[in-house]
Amino acid sequence: KAEEGELSVAELKRYISFCRSRCGPRLEEEAAKKLNDEYVLVRRGHRDAEEEGGRLAIPITVRQLEAIIRMSESLAKMELKPFASITHVNEAIRLFKVSTLSSAKSGELAGAEGFTTEEDQETIGKIEKQLKRRFAVGSQVSEHSILSDFEKQQYNNKMVQKVIHAMVGRGELAYRMQRRMLYRLK
Numbered sequence: 001k002a003e004e005g006e007l008s009v010a011e012l013k014r015y016i017s018f019c020r021s022r023c024g025p026r027l028e029e030e031a032a033k034k035l036n037d038e039y040v041l042v043r044r045g046h047r048d049a050e051e052e053g054g055r056l057a058i059p060i061t062v063r064q065l066e067a068i069i070r071m072s073e074s075l076a077k078m079e080l081k082p083f084a085s086i087t088h089v090n091e092a093i094r095l096f097k098v099s100t101l102s103s104a105k106s107g108e109l110a111g112a113e114g115f116t117t118e119e120d121q122e123t124i125g126k127i128e129k130q131l132k133r134r135f136a137v138g139s140q141v142s143e144h145s146i147l148s149d150f151e152k153q154q155y156n157n158k159m160v161q162k163v164i165h166a167m168v169g170r171g172e173l174a175y176r177m178q179r180r181m182l183y184r185l186k
Contacts, residue, residue: 025076027069031089035072038093039065064100068092120159127155127163140176140183 007015027035042060071092076084127150134149135141143164150160164182167173174183 019077019080023077023080023082025073025081025084027072027089028083028085031072031084031086034086034089035065035068035093038089064096068096071095123155123159124163124166127160128167131163131167135182135184137184137186140181142180143175143182144180146182 039060068089069092072084072088075088075091076082081088130150131146135146146164147157147160151157164173168175168182172184172186174185175181176183
């Protein structure tokens, strides 16, 4: 029997069913702004770290942002609130940071979208340094030959492509000739 203040399993099931059928909270404007500001802050911090040559292993993706929104709305739903407030957003962000970011830092999320281990970060750094040494500014080389060279050195093809993609994104490399050639810009 449930003690005072506790719900029985049957009561809890009825409560959850009631919440699902009667409550569909959405973010308040202030809460949405708070979430947007937090997202921009994390993304900017990741971009700034990359531009300074450092690595931040934990960028926040749109998918993760959507998960934080769903958590905020779920927290509001548990209280039968029509809107998720800043309090709900703050708790969702805290939960995200404590769980997801802690797992990512420990390497538990290695291979998951957006996450890399320290070992992978080191490998990525080595590939990037080698690419910059062997590929002078103003020159171009076929992507196929780059991939072949790194494959001969036992580097993972996906890692090399990830570095190329990051360098293209930062404006250091550019594709030419229908993406067959890479041109080093800086």
